[in-house]
Amino acid sequence: MSHNPFLISPDELAGHLGKPGLSVVDASWYLPAQKRLAEPEFETAHIPGAVFFDQDAIVDPASSLPHTLPAAADFGAAVGRLGIRETDTIVVYDGMGLFSAPRVWWMFRTYGAKDVRILDGGFPAWRAGNHPVETGKVSPEPATFEASYDADAVATLDEMRRIVDDGALQVVDARPADRFAGEAAEPRPGVRAGHMPGARNLPFLQLAENGRLKSPEELRAAFAAAGVDPDAPVVTSCGSGVTAAVLNLALETLGSRQHRLYDGSWTEWGGATDTPVVTGS
Numbered sequence: 001m002s003h004n005p006f007l008i009s010p011d012e013l014a015g016h017l018g019k020p021g022l023s024v025v026d027a028s029w030y031l032p033a034q035k036r037l038a039e040p041e042f043e044t045a046h047i048p049g050a051v052f053f054d055q056d057a058i059v060d061p062a063s064s065l066p067h068t069l070p071a072a073a074d075f076g077a078a079v080g081r082l083g084i085r086e087t088d089t090i091v092v093y094d095g096m097g098l099f100s101a102p103r104v105w106w107m108f109r110t111y112g113a114k115d116v117r118i119l120d121g122g123f124p125a126w127r128a129g130n131h132p133v134e135t136g137k138v139s140p141e142p143a144t145f146e147a148s149y150d151a152d153a154v155a156t157l158d159e160m161r162r163i164v165d166d167g168a169l170q171v172v173d174a175r176p177a178d179r180f181a182g183e184a185a186e187p188r189p190g191v192r193a194g195h196m197p198g199a200r201n202l203p204f205l206q207l208a209e210n211g212r213l214k215s216p217e218e219l220r221a222a223f224a225a226a227g228v229d230p231d232a233p234v235v236t237s238c239g240s241g242v243t244a245a246v247l248n249l250a251l252e253t254l255g256s257r258q259h260r261l262y263d264g265s266w267t268e269w270g271g272a273t274d275t276p277v278v279t280g281s
Contacts, residue, residue: 005117006116006249007213008118009120010119010125010126010128010129023090025091025093025104026051027055028094028096028123029056030095033187038052038095039054041095043137045135047123047133047134050134051140053079055067058107060074065267067242068264072149079147080142080144084143086145086147090113090115090116091116092117093122095124098208098213102249103244106261111145111147111149120212121212156263157264157272164199169235171199171200171235172237173238173244174202174237174244175238175243177201180201183279186239191266196269197278200227200228213249213250230256237265237269238266239265241263241264247259
């Protein structure tokens with residue numbers, strides 16, 4: 001479908017709509033400061049046949065942290081109710097172009113889906129191409145998603161403590177530079193400002209242009225400028241585990257298979273009382 005096996009263009013997707021084995025997923029999610037509501041926007045307009053993936057609902061109900069991964073059986077049941085199978089070609093998009101869709105791309109892959117794409121340019125590119133939209137709520141036909149959890153894709157708090165202590169792995173933080181440096185307050189109450197000792201900062205927006213992932217050459221240059229070797233093992237982090245996945249998408253695009261995502265991210269690390277935090281760039 002595309003020269004990048006993790007992306008699909010709006011024109012390519014338009015040519016495949018309605019075909020068996022294709023699932024289209026609106027993974028839009030917004031920060032409170034963005035003053036946008038994802039599900040009402042979905043009901044106002046979405047790609048024909050798409051379903052809405054609620055990133056605040058398909059989570060671990062026992063966790064106090066935002067966006068914590070659910071148990072595999074719970075994930076499978078939730079996306080099965082959306083009519084998605086792990087054998088489908090799954091195309092994920094969001095309302096900003098490249099913001100929250102990579103998180104859901106990463107989640108599907110972590111739970112065993114093999115063919116997961118991101119719509120290049122997201123819903124803005126779809127609309128710009130004058131492709132059709134649908135309105136209203138949807139009622140998908142339920143399906144069976146056989147979920148299998150890939151623990152190697154995820155880093156836990158205990159693992160991050162060891163990683164930070166021994167400094168053996170690269171930790172890359174996708175938050176904006178002022179939050180990484182501790183110069184701007186965190187948006188969530190009780191979360192300290194700063195970053196993990198030894199972490200590098202690569203704001204996710206530096207990997208995109210006009211809502212699209214940059215070229216492999218530009219991605220490699222961005223990692224190099226941040227002091228990160230994309231060919232060596234990497235653990236990604238951000239505020240709550242959403243935009244870190246943009247880094248994982250970029251790493252996968254560059255051929256890396258040695259990357260993990262710290263699911264608790266800075267909300268967990270900065271919210272703890274016994275984890276080391278440093279400030280400055």
